[in-house]
Amino acid sequence: MKTQFEVGIIGGGIIGQSIAYQLAKEGVSVLILESNKIGNGATSAAAGMLGANSELENNDAFFQFAKESQQHYHVLRDELSQISQINIQFVDKGMYKLAMTDAEASALKDVVKYHESVEWHSKEVVLESEPTLSATIKGALYIPEDGHVSPYHVCAAFSKSARLLGATILENTPVHEIKKTVTNEYTLSTPVTDFVCKNIVIANGVWSGHFFKKLGLDAGINPVKGECLSIKSNDIGLEKTIFYDHCYIVPKGDGRFVIGATMVEDDWSTVPTIGGIQSLIEKVTPIIPSISSAQLIDTWAGLRPQPIDGKPYIGQHPEGENIYFATGHYRNGILLAPKTGLMIRDLILNRKQNEDYVKAFSVNRLQVQTMR
Amino acid sequence: MKTQFEVGIIGGGIIGQSIAYQLAKEGVSVLILESNKIGNGATSAAAGMLGANSELENNDAFFQFAKESQQHYHVLRDELSQISQINIQFVDKGMYKLAMTDAEASALKDVVKYHESVEWHSKEVVLESEPTLSATIKGALYIPEDGHVSPYHVCAAFSKSARLLGATILENTPVHEIKKTVTNEYTLSTPVTDFVCKNIVIANGVWSGHFFKKLGLDAGINPVKGECLSIKSNDIGLEKTIFYDHCYIVPKGDGRFVIGATMVEDDWSTVPTIGGIQSLIEKVTPIIPSISSAQLIDTWAGLRPQPIDGKPYIGQHPEGENIYFATGHYRNGILLAPKTGLMIRDLILNRKQNEDYVKAFSVNRLQVQTMR
Amino acid sequence: MKTQFEVGIIGGGIIGQSIAYQLAKEGVSVLILESNKIGNGATSAAAGMLGANSELENNDAFFQFAKESQQHYHVLRDELSQISQINIQFVDKGMYKLAMTDAEASALKDVVKYHESVEWHSKEVVLESEPTLSATIKGALYIPEDGHVSPYHVCAAFSKSARLLGATILENTPVHEIKKTVTNEYTLSTPVTDFVCKNIVIANGVWSGHFFKKLGLDAGINPVKGECLSIKSNDIGLEKTIFYDHCYIVPKGDGRFVIGATMVEDDWSTVPTIGGIQSLIEKVTPIIPSISSAQLIDTWAGLRPQPIDGKPYIGQHPEGENIYFATGHYRNGILLAPKTGLMIRDLILNRKQNEDYVKAFSVNRLQVQTMR
Amino acid sequence: MKTQFEVGIIGGGIIGQSIAYQLAKEGVSVLILESNKIGNGATSAAAGMLGANSELENNDAFFQFAKESQQHYHVLRDELSQISQINIQFVDKGMYKLAMTDAEASALKDVVKYHESVEWHSKEVVLESEPTLSATIKGALYIPEDGHVSPYHVCAAFSKSARLLGATILENTPVHEIKKTVTNEYTLSTPVTDFVCKNIVIANGVWSGHFFKKLGLDAGINPVKGECLSIKSNDIGLEKTIFYDHCYIVPKGDGRFVIGATMVEDDWSTVPTIGGIQSLIEKVTPIIPSISSAQLIDTWAGLRPQPIDGKPYIGQHPEGENIYFATGHYRNGILLAPKTGLMIRDLILNRKQNEDYVKAFSVNRLQVQTMR
Incomplete structure (x- = not known):
């Protein structure tokens, strides 16, 4: 069993799968560790509404991000069906x-x-x-x-596509501990074995709170x-x-x-x-x-998974660690999954970012605001 | 495929299976023809309450019959478990x-x-x-x-016991027509083949109405x-x-x-x-x-299956044909199944009957009353 | 409850629903009588392959009919989604x-x-x-x-579309008997009530044999x-x-x-x-x-439902009765449903027919051949 | 929400529930923390065979323990049905x-x-x-x-009985960390909150390995x-x-x-x-x-959950901590659950123990043997 990866993602819901898909497409070696079953949590409980306009009320960065994510489903519908043969059941009738x-x-x-x-x-x-x-x-x-998709099918399509593009996806595999190695990589301890990853992504929704705390961050979910x-x-x-x-x-x-x-x-x-x-x-x-x-x-x-201010955490650890967060999507996980995948991909690959989004979704935005 | 039987039963719910079981136990060759799946109709929809005292309000023959039927579940629990290994989930806590x-x-x-x-x-x-x-x-x-059983398990236990005792039970086999032969037997036409039976029992609940009409009887359900x-x-x-x-x-x-x-x-x-x-x-x-x-x-x-006066039809064709009815059990099919099986068995085998029951459940009781 | 219809269809599988849909679209008053549940028989058991080229071996009328039916799924995909919002899961990748x-x-x-x-x-x-x-x-x-569809979804889409266009569809309603009235209409006896229809269509697959026999035809299935x-x-x-x-x-x-x-x-x-x-x-x-x-x-x-020569029966009663047959589709019911619906519609509405198809699928083709 | 308990049990399978039931019966305040759903792991995957004689080959302490556990199902059948009304489906036909x-x-x-x-x-x-x-x-x-039970029903009956006797049972609640407090109690960190317990029991089957390691023990599963x-x-x-x-x-x-x-x-x-x-x-x-x-x-x-020598770990932490293990039951979890519950109860309540069992199932038996 392969135990060294570029990126290790904790959480196999639609957010984790979207990230894995985008990274695998770029040839990055990716591991997903899911403590239960793929897409078994908030993902399959969702109705799949893509309510960018109906759910969000301010014309801010969050709204722009949501609209772009909604738009990206047009691309994903074809891409994912091409690779995985799975139809995400995108319906676009308003x-x-x-x-x-x-x-x-x-x-x-x-x-x-x-x-x-x-x-x-x-x-x-x-x-x-x-x-x-x-x-x-x-x-x-x-x-x-504001159309809708089938969350189960989107998650399955991301997951199967990522898998066919080379990703490793493990179910029934909780991560007990994250430790930094002497070479500045991260060891993820699981019942199966220890995995070593250069970057890690916390994407396990309402269960992420624990990792925030352990990583010294105070961002309640x-x-x-x-x-x-x-x-x-x-x-x-x-x-x-x-x-x-x-x-x-x-x-x-x-x-x-x-x-x-x-x-x-x-x-x-x-x-x-x-x-x-x-x-x-x-x-x-x-x-x-x-x-x-x-x-x-x-x-x-x-x-x-509800963050205090209702906005997701999508971004890097504030102290420059190669730890990324993609969680707290609250009522909008299905809507935001496509763009979250793209944004985390770009962060990890050091590509150009929209700084408005980086700010809006930063992990320590609340502390920063308090300090001002 | 065997096509000649002593008794052909139309309807594979709990009533038909109870009759088949009692007859098979006596060595009678029995056929059940079920148009859908065994126990798929009113039987598995029932909660299984044995509400002799709670459901019935008069101390009449119907009530006596119900109490005896309720009582007979104590015998059936052991008998059916012995033969079929199926536990009828009899609970006796009032x-x-x-x-x-x-x-x-x-x-x-x-x-x-x-x-x-x-x-x-x-x-x-x-x-x-x-x-x-x-x-x-x-x-x-x-x-x-007034205890309760699991209707699904009772029906499955009757059915499996009857089968192991030699009964033939066919699913997906509607009876299109009943015709009398020159030797005073009955031909049951089905998509599978024609079956010839010396006696027939109509036990298909709310779907029995058709056979009443075809047999010249006016007993609405x-x-x-x-x-x-x-x-x-x-x-x-x-x-x-x-x-x-x-x-x-x-x-x-x-x-x-x-x-x-x-x-x-x-x-x-x-x-x-x-x-x-x-x-x-x-x-x-x-x-x-x-x-x-x-x-x-x-x-x-x-x-x-609700008869006009709320009582089941359990008895022989009024004109002495070897056609028997066991239907119209309304809210009490699970409660009455044991005793219905015994009574139809005794009618077919010409054994002694309780005449009160014969009168109370006779197919033409309403016409007879009208005539008086 | 409405009891008079232009067309009464016996059988609520994909064939019956396809016919009902085409007729309802033309404004014809249609009734479907299904003895069990909609699409519960051969329809939902099928894999949904549209194997015109893979299943059929001769370049004859049957093959032409199959190809046209296959082709018509391109039309139905959009039409049915428009009316019923149901996606028939048409996949066209060969x-x-x-x-x-x-x-x-x-x-x-x-x-x-x-x-x-x-x-x-x-x-x-x-x-x-x-x-x-x-x-x-x-x-x-x-x-x-040779692509494929989801038979369950096709049948549901036909059925819901027909319903929204005015058709009456009854489940749990077996037809016990067909009788001709003095005004040359047909009475369909069911447990629910008697329905009177100007035309009837026999479309209940393997269960059609009974009606062939009753109608004096000898076309085994x-x-x-x-x-x-x-x-x-x-x-x-x-x-x-x-x-x-x-x-x-x-x-x-x-x-x-x-x-x-x-x-x-x-x-x-x-x-x-x-x-x-x-x-x-x-x-x-x-x-x-x-x-x-x-x-x-x-x-x-x-x-x-397998006819003796492997070809479906799609056509009118040979004696000019307003009784139509659409059954015996064997391995190809899903493939042939679209064109069967169109052909029966045209026969009932007295529109122009392809005579090759009329001959190929006629109910008495085997007797006719024998006579030659 | 109550956060202080006498005993905190990690793992809500049949083993954890058996322990919780025995402790709740004695009036001990008990908490079960299950990371997934009650009985969703090895418990409901088991067939429920009580194969004391068929599975075990030596007449040793393990065999005696298994026989006593098997025997105790006769007691539990009535006790659990009395409290929870759930029938454990005990079949005793060899x-x-x-x-x-x-x-x-x-x-x-x-x-x-x-x-x-x-x-x-x-x-x-x-x-x-x-x-x-x-x-x-x-x-x-x-x-x-060697009879059998329904593992699902046994686990549900233990769980419901424990609940009705006062136990607290939480699903979807993984334990991330165990820490000792200054008052020699244990804090169990979970996403829900931190719980403080005087004693803790590790009973999460194949997932227990992590806690062994964290607690400084080397007992692979x-x-x-x-x-x-x-x-x-x-x-x-x-x-x-x-x-x-x-x-x-x-x-x-x-x-x-x-x-x-x-x-x-x-x-x-x-x-x-x-x-x-x-x-x-x-x-x-x-x-x-x-x-x-x-x-x-x-x-x-x-x-x-398979331990190296095939025997379960049932016992106290070797260094006298108030930490207990009840895991590694391999092929025999259903068989051994009753006696495991009794033994852990007695250990926690400081009651007399069978020393043969203490030795046979001790957590450090393999190290001890090696040292000799």
């Missing part, structure tokens, strides 16, 4: 952010003034295009760019559990993703609709509860009344 | 029929006067024994005899769809089945709790709907508040 | 029909002479493009047009059970479908490889057996040795 | 260890001389009792005491992957467990037969491979030929 009250309607109409990529659709226009929506809606913001359900109905002919009050209904290309997600803070369990499911049903039924006669297909839950 | 209002409490206290096998338990006694129940209950009727869900929680330590307002919570021996069931008339679909699940959650949460944090495991639905 | 011996190689090289759409690839070319294939191959016939398995492996990077000795390995867009299928005659069970699985493993391991370390995902079986 | 050659027959006949609890059964006797076995067998050793499959067949009426050449067929009370298990050294993946499944099929088919027509239900794999 989203309706609903207004159910007049106040919500006027707030959304305001958004149109500042965002050029969105439009206000009146109730009549919305119901013509999406007749299963309740007649009590007041209209909707139409966001053509808290779990926010999200519960989801999927349904099926031949009578619901929804084309666009529907978004209302933190709740979404995503029409998947296999005929299911994914409905999510609850927000449960500081709960480390990944069990979808009866109470959570009930609250989702109560939230979506007024929006699409015919959901009452749809079939429940599945329920699940995952842990979103 | 039931609490709850009172949530004072009016319900006094109604249940009245029951104690007439039924010797039940007791009234005060709120304090109930909560001591079942502390996860809501403190808002008013007490409960304790019914020690309507579907009443029941939706169920199962949950899991390490914090709910329930010993007894809980019953309230047609809703039950059954603690299964594998750690799950089965919660059921809705009653949807004239719906032939077997899809558990979002609306049905929501109504069950709303019904049980006030009874066991901690259910809110339990995990949803599964949801399903089945079609109960 | 097939390798392998030669493992010199004799097989020269036989395949001969094919190139007669078929313009295929090429011979030498061992080196094949291994360059598909390096996981065994180095013991002798080369392969490259068939660029026998089951040929096929067992399949699916596997997953990050180390197998297959792009094209691999075909050898009736066995195929289809790389699906979700990362699975579907391997099939056994041929078990006159077996009505749909259980994949240990022996069948073993035989498939023994067949594919020499072709792709690394399959040994792949993960088994699933196993299943279905019943192919 | 085992046949087969001879397929004359040499094997005479070896097994020899065993009878030394073991009083076993009998030699001739081919005729064996086939009379188990007629589905191949007629080519030469006879079998009958071991009446290697993974030996075992692949299994389960099948179903109405034609196989097996009563006893069948054992031959490291391969077993266990008749489960739900109608399945569990067949296992391969032995793959130093493989950390938990994926059941096509090659592994094939080898199991090839091994059992000659023993029970009708398995060829059985239905494959499921396949899975798990990692057995």
